[in-house]
Amino acid sequence: MGRLSDLFAPETVAVVGATDREGAVGRAILENLRDGFAGEVVPINPNRDEVLGLECYRDVQAAPPIDLAVVVVPPTIVIDAIEDVAEAGIDDVVVITAGFAETGGEGAKRERQLRELAAEYDLNVVGPNSLGVMSTPNGMNATFGPENALEGSISFMSQSGAFITAVLDWANEQGIGFQDVVSLGNKTVLDETDFVREWGEDADTDVIIGYLEDIDDGQAFLRTAREVTDDTPIVLVKSGRTDAGAQAASSHTGAIAGSERAYEAGLEQAGVIRATSVQELFDYARALSGLPQPDGDGVAVVTNAGGPGVLTTDAVGDSSLRMADFTDETIDALAEAMPDEANVYNPIDAIGDADVERFREALDTALDDPNVGSAVVVSAPTAVLEYDKLAEVVIEKREEHDKPVVTCLMGGERARAAEEVLREFGIPNYFDPSRAVAGLDALARYCDVSERTIGEPTTFDVDRERAREILERAHDREDNRLGVESMALLDAYGIPTPDGEIVDDPDRARDVAESIEGDVVMKIVSPDISHKSDIGGVKIGVADDDVYDAYEDLVARARNYQPDATVLGVQVQEQLDLESATETIVGMNRDPQFGPLLLFGLGGIFVEILEDTAVRVAPIGEDEAREMVDEIQAAPLLRGARGREPADVDGVVETIQRLSQLVSDFPSILELDVNPLVAGPDGVQAIDLRLTVDTDEL
Amino acid sequence: MGRLSDLFAPETVAVVGATDREGAVGRAILENLRDGFAGEVVPINPNRDEVLGLECYRDVQAAPPIDLAVVVVPPTIVIDAIEDVAEAGIDDVVVITAGFAETGGEGAKRERQLRELAAEYDLNVVGPNSLGVMSTPNGMNATFGPENALEGSISFMSQSGAFITAVLDWANEQGIGFQDVVSLGNKTVLDETDFVREWGEDADTDVIIGYLEDIDDGQAFLRTAREVTDDTPIVLVKSGRTDAGAQAASSHTGAIAGSERAYEAGLEQAGVIRATSVQELFDYARALSGLPQPDGDGVAVVTNAGGPGVLTTDAVGDSSLRMADFTDETIDALAEAMPDEANVYNPIDAIGDADVERFREALDTALDDPNVGSAVVVSAPTAVLEYDKLAEVVIEKREEHDKPVVTCLMGGERARAAEEVLREFGIPNYFDPSRAVAGLDALARYCDVSERTIGEPTTFDVDRERAREILERAHDREDNRLGVESMALLDAYGIPTPDGEIVDDPDRARDVAESIEGDVVMKIVSPDISHKSDIGGVKIGVADDDVYDAYEDLVARARNYQPDATVLGVQVQEQLDLESATETIVGMNRDPQFGPLLLFGLGGIFVEILEDTAVRVAPIGEDEAREMVDEIQAAPLLRGARGREPADVDGVVETIQRLSQLVSDFPSILELDVNPLVAGPDGVQAIDLRLTVDTDEL
Known part of the structure; x- marks a missing residue:
């Protein structure tokens, strides 16, 4: 754990604004903490001696030493309350209270105050406008949500509190567990980069997932996530991908939408695996949290059902993976073990009367093949196939070969018990062959991320001073648009430019042309004329003898086109052979x-x-x-x-x-x-x- | 119902090969029929007087009149059994027995015999190698699968029997019902086109869905499906989309894979909505089976949760739909009804403390807007929102405004009861906002299909005889590759070609050149030389005076390049101005x-x-x-x-x-x-x- 250890593993948590009033947020949090937290819970409320049976203190100064303060007081007194907390030497604060930047006006001012306070006291602040935080190892649920999380190795951050409540309910039903959960709120102090860094250092977090509507500091996030993804996968839903979505996100959190292109590039460069829906997020996270990395991109498919086998093969074709080519030994061994009607090539169709033993044989043989990096087991329910036993075989073979295996045991309720057993051993079962393959694909893509080496940017030996001077000249001219007259900027950075010069009299133009071999290209140089060709401001293939007249003509055309245009001169440039370029x-x-x-x-x-x-x-x-x-x-x-x-x-x-x-x-x-x-x-x-x-x- | 009415609505069904032997397919079918079929079930077996308590007949001739025969006898006697059935005047036969073309050799011969028999007696044959057929209105389950279907308005065909068993189990759990189900098997006689036609005429089928690995006759399917989709949506999973998948499909059913590009184009032209997974298939089918068509492409999103609202908006951005622009009246009405913190623009965020009444107000106002064609209700679970009551509101408003509404009530078990109520009223609830929007999108795309008018191909006045003569000449030459010498073919079909001619002597070349204005292009014409330019076999900008020499030169080059090449002559062609083309x-x-x-x-x-x-x-x-x-x-x-x-x-x-x-x-x-x-x-x-x-x- 890093510097945020008190946030997720405090020994004492104060609820500032604790109350026993029915329906109050300050009560919901206190109840959630009381019902499972392994540490001590301290209610703070100047008007109570006791809340929900716990001794209540009038302020944090009066209370026993506190590691984490959860603040739920009304917005008008929230800044004072946080200052009290800071004065009491508490560094970690979760601000539940809403009514900050998201409401504008007074709220925005409050947000600035909070930022200043945090800087002054070096506070770790979650929120404001947060649902709270959870950490399952110590049973801490410091949120006002209706559900607690199961324990697991996924750490989860969300810029939407509702997203957390919507997901937890379902995750509990699916048996999906979490390590830490944080509702980021307005991200006034701590943001996604802080949690990615924290969880990257947390040995108990196998996968970091998140729902984000914006990223505050893209460069910082990119650097941090790039390091973290060497060891820990990050899967994110970044919403606002579409124009309409970006607009909606902006009105939801007040986030300034960067371009989707930038997010796409930045997240990819950071090694983040991106999901576009809740379903994808968890389909990926389930594969990433319990399975070893695949040993190559070849996938074996083992099934008792031709059609679903073909669908699985299609899904592999759509993914970054490919169907494994079995060795001759594998094919011979399968042919030996399977009935004649079976397909011993990949996908292995053990056909409809396959029992668990036939699946065992097929899966074992396939995973033994050096060309197989991972496997998908796809089954249709039949009278002879016991799903519970099949689950045991899958678990056994997965461990024996130490290769990732995912399953798609089709057929609703019938597969439920087997699914639970598989889950305990880290093997995700998916509803649909395409989702099973997508899970495996996320694992393979993360494997590429964790193995990649990204060279540091080369620092070329450039003339930075000269570049600075050129830019300063623009500054002096108070002209923010620079053109061909600043080509020296490129030259200063070692980027080849054609021979030539910008000149401001026709004699000089001829001199320059004569110093250049062959004909020249001449262009008017004016910040006010952007489409030079359209006004005849470009001449190609000018011989040295014609340069003087051409100069006069170009300037005349520019004047004619726009009498008050600033003409910086005429560029006389080497004529390149563009034929083969x-x-x-x-x-x-x-x-x-x-x-x-x-x-x-x-x-x-x-x-x-x-x-x-x-x-x-x-x-x-x-x-x-x-x-x-x-x-x-x-x-x-x-x-x-x-x-x-x-x-x-x-x-x-x-x-x-x-x-x-x-x-x-x-x-x-x-x-x-x-x-x-x-x-x-x-x-x-x-x-x-x-x-x-x-x-x-x- | 069409000509296949006896297949799905028989009064008497014979099971030829019925038995009470445990584990036998002939027993499984008889049990399935006995347990729900409203008509009469007649076992046929020469060695039994009674099977499972039903009177058994030695052959179909001896039995009472039969509408449909289900044949499960061993492969060696299956042809004789079907002949008996045909002789007894039974037109409709389901052949469960496997061991036909899919096994090659004897099986392929058997398949030819079956085809001939069907043609001779004009039989409607399902299969062979089929799981069987179901029709829920009369409770007929003539399959050997472990599950029966619930009644509903979706008719379902599948080229994989396992796909049916895998899906039914789950569909029953989800409460998804079917009208007819058919396992197509080898499609020796009846194929996808026949069932599309049949169900297109069936008033009780609202949606046709299918899993196909190939389409036997693409042109017939296209014509039939195009008509049917005017009134009935068709959603298909066509597997073998990818190269690997196509190969797998081919080894599964022996289907010759046509190109995916052809399927993509053909299915699109036919108006078929394509799904790539089981999940998509049913996500689409659920929306298409119970909702009215949308009134325009504007979608309103109503939610109590900002984050999921943004995700929904992204999903709309990805779809063929768009976020509706609310009228000023709508915005005013929403602003009146909602708290200040709510977002009254689309997506409508009724915020976390929204109760059912606020949802009612928001949904009612949105659906009332003329720019809103459909709506998605997305909710996170909260203490103040009762999902059961929300379901009632959605049902009420959907019917009142007669516009399609889908829901995404997030949070596992909590939403189950509401989901069931919604389903009864044809409103699909989805796990994920993106799936909810995808369902609505399928509805909108089908709306476009049903409203489209595809003009008949224009029949141009062409010189078909001349074209035939040109092709016949190729036939006489026994040359299957034709080139520029056959440009007259295009001319015969009224396609403009440059002036010119193919000549076989230099004088004629000059005459032709002189009859053409300006310079000409000359090209060697030889079926053996395909890259003419590479050998200098093309001359551009040839003046009339140079044509003679150019002719000689071109022929010499061709001879030089390949002494035994057939040289048909030299094409002398008008030189076009390609500058602006x-x-x-x-x-x-x-x-x-x-x-x-x-x-x-x-x-x-x-x-x-x-x-x-x-x-x-x-x-x-x-x-x-x-x-x-x-x-x-x-x-x-x-x-x-x-x-x-x-x-x-x-x-x-x-x-x-x-x-x-x-x-x-x-x-x-x-x-x-x-x-x-x-x-x-x-x-x-x-x-x-x-x-x-x-x-x-x-």
């Missing part, structure tokens, strides 16, 4: 939760119409940059599809990393687009740049 | 189940790398052809994205239809590719053609 885009915008979000895609229609892009939260290292390039659908075009020469993918990967470093170094860069970044067989070149900077801070 | 592809291949499968996409990388294509089973009319063009991701490129001039989409749509007519007229065309079909602003032109024909049949 591919246009790509690397962009960045800042997400309110996750910060810099990098985007990669091929140019033009690929980004604009097909939306074929990859995103990652920066900073990223080489592996992640390469993943970005590989995961777009059009990736084969870069790798030399259809007879093209392969582009310099390594150059693209490096450029993405250098831009990751740039946007991480300068938070004042709000948006950035290198478009196009041309990738040819011999290298990459950034042709154009647009960025938006925050001129207030640099 | 878009290359598209229209293709066709024949699926073993569904027949001609049309494909449309943009050329090159769009088809080959991005796999951005649309497919339909031919024949199709204008609406479906237009859908094909619209549904590809790159469709905006045709419609004039990024400053391009819009292409002649109507021309593309017409070409697809004309090709649909061509491939429907000539089953000997096995594969066809018009690639490219160039679509410019002023029209379309088919530039190249490849087809494979069956030279054995024309």
Whole structure:
């Protein structure tokens, strides 16, 4: 346990605002604590000497030493009550009271006060507006919910108290147990990152699950969760995935919705397994909490029913797993053991008259196969198959081979007893073959997460000072939109740009052109003219002799188009051979939760119409940059599809990393687009740049 | 009821092969029939006078008049037994006996005999290798399964008997009832199309559901299902979706797997709603069997719990539905009725202390809104909310407003009684908000199906005779691969092709070139050279004066490349302005189940790398052809994205239809590719053609 040990394993809990008034929250909490907590419960109420048979104190100062204070007083006096708690030297506080930021006005002020108080006294505060916390090892139910949790190895956080009450009822019926449960409330002080860190250090927590509507600090969460998921799986329902859902979440908790794309990327980078429903959340958690990691991605399916066997196979095909190819030995052994009509290839169909012994033989043989990493047992009820005995066989073989096995014993009530026995041994039984495979798939995906190595971002040797100067110039100009005139920024970060210069007289233009081999490209440079081509502001293939006139013409066109436009000059640039090159885009915008979000895609229609892009939260290292390039659908075009020469993918990967470093170094860069970044067989070149900077801070 | 009325509503059922031997299938069926069937049960067994207390006859001739014979005799005598049944004038037979095509050898022969016998006597045969049939109105359970079905309005067919036993057990527990149930077995005579037709005519069947591993005759199924789905929803699990699944299905039932793409297109065109799991199948069926059709796609969500409300909103965002925009009147009325902390926008959060009256108010107001077509009630358990009373309110308001309402009353056991009451009134309660919305979504999708009008395929005025002659020439040449030399085929079907001709001497080449305005394109024409460009077999922009030499050069190159290649000549073709045009592809291949499968996409990388294509089973009319063009991701490129001039989409749509007519007229065309079909602003032109024909049949 980490620094929050007093929150979940206190010896003494005070209920500040305890009462025996029927229907009061302060009574419900006291009752829940009294009914199971192994430690001492101390009611605090200045108007009572005793509450529900427990000695009551007028304030925390007067009470015996307290580890955890649960505060349920009315909103108008809640800040004073918490201050009393802090003054009494109590560091851990659960604030049940509502009426904070979620109500605006006075509430928002109260929330600020609470934050300040917590900072001043270094308090661990859960809530406010929380259902409370539970910890099953010591029987502590410091919530006002109607249900207590069973003991288990899942720790559960939720940004919705109702979600907890809705789930517990059902989980109890299913025999699903928890270690700690916390209702996060407004997350004024402690948030998801704190609990992920805490439970990551808790040896008794096998799986962390949560329902979240937002993540306060995406970067902190990403760093922490990435470490925690090395050892402990995290499964989250992050709601507000859709536009409508995000709007609803925002009106529910006042959360500012970051983009779903950022959450998707950030949670994936953090190693979090995402669920989209309550059912998925627990289907995954059940597999992750009791089974060993699979030994490879090959799945064996053992069944007595052809149809369900085919459905299971389809589900495997839909997952990250694959049907195991049995070795010849396995097939021979199965053929020996099974009747002629059985199918000894995967899925093994032991056919309708299979009894428990035939299942034992099939499962044992399959799990013995080195190509089998895990197994699913799927059965239809028959007169000759006893489910209780089948459960015993599954438990025995799972342990003997130390490979994960999940079951789908079909047929309602008939399977209930067997399901309970299986559960005791950590084997989840699922209603449906597709859910069984999804459970196994979560386990396999977590196995990948726990085994992955994510290289640290490379720190390239860049000219940070020069970049700072360029950005400062924009700051001085009070212009927040920068364009091609700031290409030196890329140069400072070691990103190749075509030879050339921005000049402000025609003679200089000719000099520059003459210093460049071959014809040049000339472009008007003006922050006020964004679509240069449309006004004839770009000239291609200009010979040295024509450069002077071309300069005059470009400036005239710009003036003609918009007399008051700021013209910074004309860019004279090396003309690249684009014939064998591919246009790509690397962009960045800042997400309110996750910060810099990098985007990669091929140019033009690929980004604009097909939306074929990859995103990652920066900073990223080489592996992640390469993943970005590989995961777009059009990736084969870069790798030399259809007879093209392969582009310099390594150059693209490096450029993405250098831009990751740039946007991480300068938070004042709000948006950035290198478009196009041309990738040819011999290298990459950034042709154009647009960025938006925050001129207030640099 | 249709022609299969004796199958489901017989007055007398014979069990041929009835026995009282413990564990025998012939006993299990007799017991199941005896225990509930409203009609008469007649055991047939030459060695018994009485079986299980019922008078037994030596053969069907000796028995009283029989409507339906269930045959369970051993495989070696099954054909004789069925012949006896047919001779006795019984038209309806269920063959339980296994050991037919699924075992190969003798079994395959037996299956042929059964098919012939059925044709000779015009028998309706279910099976062989079937679990049997059930029909609840008359209590008939003519299966050997352990469970009987409850009465209801869902009719259910399954290609897997185990699937039926696995499902019934659970369905009984859930109170889900059925009208008819049939285990299709080997489908030697009656198949899915027959039952879809039968149940489509059955007033007591509200929903048809099924588990299928293949569809015997895709075209027949499509036509029948399309009619039936006007009035009766069909929900199917078609397994073998994935490659691994298809392989497993094939080894299970011996079904030849057609392509998943064909099933996907064919089932969609048929109006079938597809489920991928047992759970989805029943989640959809429950919504479709008891609720009215929604009045528009706006959904209202009413809840007492913010978190689950957001999850529900996400689920709506994922579906074909959308969150309803409430009218000002609705919002005012809700604001009046709800406490200040409630959210009166959609999702309506009546907050944690909402009692049944507040739910009543909220649901009533929401359903009254003209923008609300349906509603989801989502609740977390609280001390103040009585689920039984909530169920009554939901039932009352659903009926009062005649709009569909589904519920998600969270919290296991606590919701059970309310769930049962809701079910009685046709309102499905779901475990999870996402499943509740998926149920409502199935209802909405079916509403679209039932309201759609699919135009008959247009019959264009084409020169079918000329097309036949061209195909016959290929037949005479015994060459099954046709190329550009058969472009006249397209011409015969009114598809524009560039001016030009295939010539076999250089003088004629020049004459043709001179008759065409501007430069020409010249291509070598040889069935043996498929990648013409690679060997320099294509010349672009050839001026009239150069045509003679170009001809000689092309032929020399072809000879040089492959001395024994058949050279049919050189194509001299008008050179099109491709600058402003878009290359598209229209293709066709024949699926073993569904027949001609049309494909449309943009050329090159769009088809080959991005796999951005649309497919339909031919024949199709204008609406479906237009859908094909619209549904590809790159469709905006045709419609004039990024400053391009819009292409002649109507021309593309017409070409697809004309090709649909061509491939429907000539089953000997096995594969066809018009690639490219160039679509410019002023029209379309088919530039190249490849087809494979069956030279054995024309």
